[in-house]
Amino acid sequence: MALSVKEALEYLTASHKAHRLAHAYLICGTTGSGKEELARKFAALTLHCSEEVLSSCPPHPDFHRVQPVSKSRRIVIEQVRLLEQILRRSATRTAKIAVIQEADRFALNAANAFLKTLEEPPTGTYLILLTTNPEVVLPAILSRCIRISLRQKEKWQPTQQERSIVAHFNHCLQLSVGTVAQTFQFVRGFQTVLAECKEDASRQAAAELEHCRQHYQNRTDGTWFAERARHSKAMMESVSIHLRHGLITAVKSFLVEGLRVFHLGTTSPDPGVAFLSKVPQETLLQQIELLDRLQCFLASGVNESLALEVFFLEIFSLILRGDFESDGELTSELPLLPS
Structure with a gap:
């Protein structure tokens, strides 16, 4: 069942209070459905900070993003290795959050390397995968994530x-x-x-x-x-x-x-x-x-x-x-x- 951002956040908040958060979530929905908004709100909830802190300069030390790079528009293995190094370090507070944008854009070797992180995530680490095309995400990745489907908002809002x-x-x-x-x-x-x-x-x-x-x-x-x-x-x-x-x-x-x-x-x-x-x-x-x-x-x-x-x-x-x-x-x- 597709949820609104508010409904999905209520579900995650309840899981957080009950200490029953999964280590990996796949948030899927069309453009404008609020995937990134939900990821930010979840990160702020888990890291006990405001959303503004997550996008400040310097960024929050326990909040990390991975997205496709270069002209290939792929998430490459070097990014996965770098993320693994960062996540293995101790959190400055209680947890670490990694948001994977366009999770359907993994290069094959990068996806295989990322599976190891999904299978054995560092303690206190939460992985948030975002995609508009869940059917393209590797089945092995899908099976290790809790899926949250978002429904389209009433009206898409363009940037300035x-x-x-x-x-x-x-x-x-x-x-x-x-x-x-x-x-x-x-x-x-x-x-x-x-x-x-x-x-x-x-x-x-x-x-x-x-x-x-x-x-x-x-x-x-x-x-x-x-x-x-x-x-x-x-x-x-x-x-x-x-x-x-x-x-x-x-x-x-x-x-x-x-x-x-x-x-x-x-x-x-x-x-x-x-x-x-x-x-x-x-x-x-x-x-x-x-x-x-x-x-x-x-x-x-x-x-x-x-x-x-x-x-x-x-x-x-x-x-x-x-x-x-x-x-x-x-x-x-x-x-x-x-x-």
């Missing part, structure tokens, strides 16, 4: 950066009479927002690396910190790809909402969606398909700027070629992005 990109896309879409100019304007804005996201992530990664250097360098041999630095660099590549994917997905979700309004024949209070509802269904479907193809091309390692320009030029051009009724009114003023 995703909202900015959608607003910028909507503005350029309605000004696509100068398609080439609007394409370059949008791509510049897209890359500016992405660069800002990367910079924020880079600062956080640097702070975490410095924290590790101060706390662990003298407790291990010299190779550990070098491995940690390589891991941090690979992680930044992965974060960049993840952020880019999220921005494109936000644009796709905006188009899907326009398609939904078109099909239902309803109205939307969002002026941008109202504009999309006048666009032919076939045009919206073609634009969504182009965004799917763009994400596939980017995942294969093609030049980012060139791919964005080619695909969004085609997306904006479809509006020019479409036959739909427009009242000629633009939505809001241009968002605060480069012109």
